[in-house]
Amino acid sequence: MTIPSAIAGGFIGTLVLTTIIRAASELGWTRMDLALLLGTTVTVNRRKAKAIGYVFQFLLGIGFAVAYGEFFEIIGRSSWQLGALLGALHALFVATVLVNVLLPVVHPRIGTPETAANEIALIEPPGFLMLNYGRNTFLITLVAHIAYGAIVGLTIRGI
Amino acid sequence: MRVDGYAPIEDYALIGDGRTAALVARDGAIDWLCLPNLDSPSxxxxxxxxxxxxxxELQPSVPFQSSRRYIPNTNVLETTFTxxxxxxxVVDAMTLPDRRLEAMRETVRSVEGLSGTVxxxxxxxxxxxxxxxxxxxxxxxxxxxAACGGDAVAVMSWEAGTPVWADHEVHAQFEIRDGSRAMLALTSAYAEPLVFPQREALAARLDGTVRFWQQWIDARRYQGPWRDAVARSALVLKALIFSPSGASVAAPTTSLPEEIGGERNWDYRFCWLRDSNFMIDALLELGCYDEARSSFWWFMHATALTEPDLHVLYRLDGAIGMAEREIPLDGYRHSRPVRVGNAAFQQTQLDIYGALFETAWLYSEGHHALDxxxxxxxxRIADRVCDIWRQPDSGIWExxxxxxxxxxxxxxxWVALDRAARLADRGELPASHAERWTREAAAIEQYVETECWSDRLRSYTRIAGSPGNGVxxxxxxxxxxxxxxxxxxxxxxxxxxxxNRDLRRGDFVYRYHADDGVPGGEGCFLNCSFWLVGALARVGRRDEAGALMESLLARANDVGLYSEEVDPQTGAFLGNFPQALVHLALIEAACALRGPETPAQRTRRAPSLGAPQR
Structure with a gap:
């Protein structure tokens, strides 16, 4: 794996992933907004939160691409199909653990089922498979991550 | 006094933790509790x-009389049995989390002997x-x-007798002496193991819960008249906000009847957009800026899937499916049916667009910038209002x-487009369509003045185009x-x-006298009485408004709560309880009578942008 190819793949993959989720949001299919979720970890200002959130999102996207590359390195091959499969697993992890369980634990402003009157949540909890953000949310997340994985799998070179 | 096993609605008090709520009767019975959330099954x-x-149930096993109060400035109930x-x-509370391991939901019942041996x-x-x-x-x-599917509840007791399971119930008896204490705790879990807290942890959480509510009220900035009633209403409203999301329920109950034996029985455990508008207004008036921001964020987040069309009501998690069905319960004093879900979500109610823009305007006035x-x-929503305001709808009363x-x-x-134009003028909305919004607002005003006024009634009418026979x-x-x-x-x-002339009965006000498509009668809606106070105050009839306000405050139950309606003949409470809209209207009325207007109120009364003056 070459780090530049992973960075390039992560950047393009995140661009596509972000566009898919944003388009789905504009079409009224989901209330998922990853940039807002990530950005509000550091600010309550919605304008700044979204800008910061996009930066976080791209950094995470590149970081995950490097991790994908390490995985490809271990198994000794890479392809867009393998990347897509990894992306699907990634989506499952995001929807069941990362955003649903881990993010509310570290996020100071996201609600959890335990949030009571002595706390104020600014963002509702995502729920299992993030279904609180709309019934199509998991499907959209899955499609977006498969696209991300396929692009990363296609881009990473040097295996 | 119970009739057929049913306590009067006014005999109940609310305890809650911002996630769920329970109704405790004057005789010590918790007769309503949904777990784990406000909108979960009971x-x-x-x-x-x-x-x-x-x-x-928890009560003396010999004849007794009871008196109640909330521990001042809290949602912790104190009932004294004599x-x-x-x-x-007996002190009843839903405890709030602290740093110790707590159950998913906890209801604590602390018993203290005051005299003799009971x-x-x-x-x-x-x-x-x-x-x-x-x-x-x-x-x-x-x-x-006790467990059923993914739900489980445990009842823990200390110095409260030896519990016995019999016929799917736990019973126990004990004696409490002067100065001694006992405790019961209901803990619950959903899709996770039950937690059995220690007595000391429960007692500490109970103390912490009392402290939290008192500190929360201390932080409120309201300094006008009737502070106790406003504070009680604020506490009720805080308990009806579903803290995990920031949504608020219209009431924590379903199907308490609008007429004993009648069928106007509805599920209010949803968030009405119009109530959210009133809620954010009240929260800003009371200085609850964080709660207001949370509610507004929920408001905008929940509507994201449906905009530019808005739904009347949303589930507490922001979803919109809530099919209405009847369940096989006998109903309060045999008032059937008992409904779960609410078919009003399918209706078109145009007033909610005004509610949305009023909320956005107030939020912006409260120094929160719109992103x-x-x-x-x-x-986009303002453009939609321009397209649809001429259509008929089901109205605020559904x-x-x-x-x-x-x-x-x-x-x-008109409110929607007026506020949209104002927000655009301030740079908070794209201004490209502002001229259209102003033009359509003027058209609405012209429509209302020509089609919705009756010379015979000397009043605006319920429905447009009925000047001769309108109500x-x-x-x-x-x-x-x-x-x-x-x-x-x-x-x-x-x-x-x-x-005043056609709908008022003493202190109370009917909604209307007209067919609304639902059989049976109803009581007077208490929010209408408080709206009358507010309206009188706004047009300068402050003495009249103040006198009515005093009368209405005396109509609350013994712990300061109101249901949706009241029987004007007997004063008995009817409908879901306690109802957020009534407590919101109380706060609005008190603020209207408070004295000098706030900047937000002044702006509301300022001439509309481009609207013709009369």
């Missing part, structure tokens, strides 16, 4: 079926899923546990025989409260007089 529903609903053998105090008894009869689920009753480490994306969405051209809905569309409607009291017509407008005065 575990105790004896208020809707005295035999099959489920309850958690018997021939002595007296005892024999007590308790009975714990959980009935899951509105009485439909048969509990599996077991002992876990000496603790009675660019929110502004774009609001702009008439089921419509749709009609409701005057109140038209005025709220008045209490929703028209909102006109001066949203700044329509200006404070001195003769027509607004005339409408208030018409409501």
């Amino acid at each position: 575990v105790f529903a004896a208020i809707l079926d005295a035999t099959r609903g489920g309850t958690f 018997t021939d053998r002595g007296s005892v105090r 024999p007590m008894r308790w009975r714990f009869a959980p009935r899951f899923h509105y009485g439909a689920g048969t509990p599996r009753c077991e002992w876990r480490g000496g603790i009675p546990v 660019y994306d929110t502004g774009v969405v609001l702009g 008439a089921r025989n419509g749709p009609f051209q409701f005057t109140h809905s038209k005025v709220m569309c 008045v409607d209490a929703s028209l009291l909102r006109l001066p409260l949203v700044g329509y017509g200006g404070a001195d407008a003769e027509r607004v005065h005339g409408t208030i007089d018409a409501v």
